[in-house]
Amino acid sequence: MLWIAGLFGVFLLGIPISFSLGATTLAGLLGMGLPLEVIVQRMFTGIDNFAFVAIPLFILAGNLMAVGGISKRITTFSEALVGHWPGGLGMVAIVASMIFAAVTGSAIAATAAIGALLISEMISKGYSRAYSASLVATAGSIGPIIPPSIPLVVYGVIVGSSIAKLFMGGVIPGLLMGFFLMVANWLISKRRGYVGREKRASAAELRQGLKDAVLALLMPVIIIGGIVGGIFTPTESAAIAVAYALLLGGLVYRELSWKKIAHAFIEAAITNGVILTVLMTASLFIWFMTVKMIPQSITQSLLQVIDTKWGALMVMNIILLIAGTFIDTTSALTIFVPLFLPLVKTFGIDLIHFGVMVAVNLTIGMCTPPLGVCLFVSCEIAGTSLREMFRDLVIMLIPLLILLLLITYVPAVVTWLPDFLGL
Template sequence: MMIILALFVVFLIGVPIAFSLGLVSLGQIMIDGFPPLVVVQRMFTGADSIALTAIPLFILSGGLMYRGGMSKRIVNFADLLIGHFPSGLAMVSILACMFFAAITGSAIAATAAIGGIMIPLMVEKGYDKEYCAPLLACGGSIGPIIPPSIPLLIYGVMANVSVAKLFIGGFLPGLLMGVGLMVYSFIVGKKRHYIGRDKRAPFREVLKAGKDALLALLMPVIIIGGIMSGAFTPTESGTIAVFYALIVGMFVYRELSMKDLWTAMVDCAKSTGQVLVVVAFASLFTWVITVNNIPQQVSSFLGYTISTKFMLLLVINIILLIAGTFIDTTSAVVIFTPLFLPLVQSFGIDLIHFGLVMAVNLTIGMCTPPLGVCLFVSGSIVKISLKDQFRDLLPMLGVLILVLLMVTYIPDIVLLLPNLFS
C-alpha cells in the first residue's frame, strides 16, 4: 500500500500526474529488481490499442465542428426552440452542451465551444457572470457522459468490457444531468427575473433554423445510431465523425478554412499527446501494482469492512468525488479502475454500470474546486476567479450529485438501453 501513498505524496508536491505515475512506478520496479526495460515495454503496451485511436478522432471532430460553424447553428436552433422561457439562454446553453457532448466526448471542449458563444451573450442580457460561468462548466461536464466519451473509452479498454455498451449506457445518465441543470436554471430564472426572448419564436423561424442546423444535428444521430445498430464500432465512428464534420464545415457551410483545419489538427495533436502520455504511464503503474498484489490488498481491506453492495458503492462514490477534485478524469480512470475492479466484481456489480458510476463521479470533479478544469475555462471567458463562482456553483453540484445517486442505486438507468439493443 506504500506505493499508493507515495503516489499521492508526489501529486501533492506538484509533480504532473503522468510523471508522478512514472516516477513512483520506476522506483517500485527498482526496488523489486526488475530490469528497466520493463518501463518501455509496459508503456508501449498500454498505448498500443486500436480502441484508443478513437481519442484523437473525437477530439478532431469536435474542433472541426466548432470551427466549421456547426456549434453556432446548434446554439441558434436551441435558442429559437426554448429561448423564450425564463432563464431561456441558460437552458439553451445546457441543451447546446448536450448536443455538443454527443459529438466530442470532452468536457473541456464542450465548455470552451459553447461557453465561448453563450457566456458573453448571457452577460449582455443581464445574467450574472458568477452564475453563467459555473453553469457552463457544469453543462460541459455532460461531455464525457453522453456518447461518445473519452473516459468511457479508456475504462472499456482497461476493464475489457464493450465500449459500445458503455457508450449506449451513458445516454440516459447524460440526459438526466442535462434535464436536472435545465430545471434548476428555470427555477433560478424565475427568482432572479432572468428574462428569455421577448416572445416565442414563430414556427416558421424555428423551422428555418432547424433546417439550417439539420446537418449539425444529424451528426450525433449518425454516430450514436451507427454504434447502437452495430453498423460500425466506436472507433470507426470517430473516423466517420471527422469526415462528416470536414465535409459539412468546408463544402456545405463553407466556414472551415485550411487555416482552421490546420489549427484543429495541431490542437488535436496536443490534446491527444497529453492523454496518451497519461495512459502509457498509467499502464506501467497498473502493471506495477498488479505485480505487488495491491488491488487484491485493497479488495481484502474493503471487503472486510464492507458487507453490502450499497455501502461499497457509497464508499467508492465518496473516494471518487474527493479524488476528482484534484485529479483529472483520464488520470483518475486509469488509477482507480484496476484498484476497484476486483472488488466490484466480487460483489457482483455489473461492469458497464460501474463504468458509468465512475465516469459521472469524475466528471463532477471537472467542475469542482480546486482542480475544476471546466471552471477555469468558463471563468477565463468572463475574467472571474473560482472564488467568485463558488456561491452559485454549490446548488448546481447538488443537482449533479443527485443524478449521481440515481445512477448509482438505480442500475437500470445505465443498463436499460444496452440490454435493449444487445
C-alpha cells in the same frame, strides 16, 4: 500501502500526473530488478490498443465543430427551441451542450465551444458572470456521459467491457443530467429574474433554424445510430465524425479555412499528447499494482469494514468524488478503476453500471476546484474568478449529485437501454 501513500504525496506536491505515476512506478519496478527494456515495452503495449484511436479523433471532431460553424448552428437552433423559457440563454447552453456532447465526448471542448458563443451574451442580458460561468461549466460536463465518451473508451479498455454497451449505458444518465440542470436553471432564473426572449420563436423561425442546423444535428444521429446498428465500431465512428465535420464545415458551411483546420489539428495533437503520456505511465502503474497484488490487498482491507454492495458503492463514490477534485479524469480512471475492480467483482456489481457511475463521478470533479478544468475554461471566458463563482457553482452541482445517487442505487437507469438493444 506505503507506496500508494507516497504516490499521492507526490500528487499533492503539484508534480504533473504523468511524471508522478512514471517516477514512482519506475522506482518500484527497478527495485524488483526488472530490466529497462521490459519497462519501456510495457509502456508501449499499454497504449497499443485500437480503441484508443478514438480519443484523438473525437477531440479533433470537437475542435473542427467549434471553428467550422457547426456549434454555432446548433446553438442558434437551440435558442429557437427553448430560448423563450425562463432562463432562456441558460436553457440554450444546456441543450446545445447535450447536442455537442453527442459528437465529441469531451467536456472541455463543449465548455469552450458553447461558452465562447453564449457567455458574453448571457452577461449582456443580465446574467451574473459567476452564474453564467457555473452553468456553462456544469452543462459542459454532460460531454463525457452522452455517447460518444472519451472516459468510457478508457474505462472500457481497462476492464475489457464492450465500449458500444458503455456508450448506450450513458444515454439515459446524460439526458437526465441535462434535464436536472434545466430544472435547476428554471428555478434559479425564476428567483433572479433571468428572462428568456420576449416571445416564442415562430414556426417560420423554427423551420429556418432547423433547416440551417439539420446537417449538424444529423451528426450525432449518424454516429450513435451507426454504433447501435453495428454498421461501424465506436473507434470507426470517431473517424466518421472527423470526416463529417470537415465536409460540413469546409464544403457546406464554407467556414473552415486551411488556417483553422491546421489550428484544430495542432490543438488536438497537444491535448492527445497529454492524454497518451498519462495512459502510458498509467499502464505501467496498473501492471506494477497487478504484480504486487495491491488491488487485492486494498479489497481485503475494505471488506473488513464493508459488508454490503450498497455500502461499497457509497465508499467508492466518496473516494472518486474527492479524487476527481485533485486528479484529471484519465489519470483517475487508470488509477482507481484497477484498484476497485476486485471489490466490484466481489459484490457482483455490473461493470457497465460501475463504468457510467465512475464517469459521472469524475465529470463532477471537472466542475469542482481546485482542478476543475471546465471551471478554468468558463472562468476565462466570463472574466470571473473561482472565488466569485463558488456559491453559484455549489447550487449547480446539487442536481449532478442527486443524479449520481440515482445512478448509483438504481442501476437500471444505466443498464436498461443496453439490455433493451441487446448489446
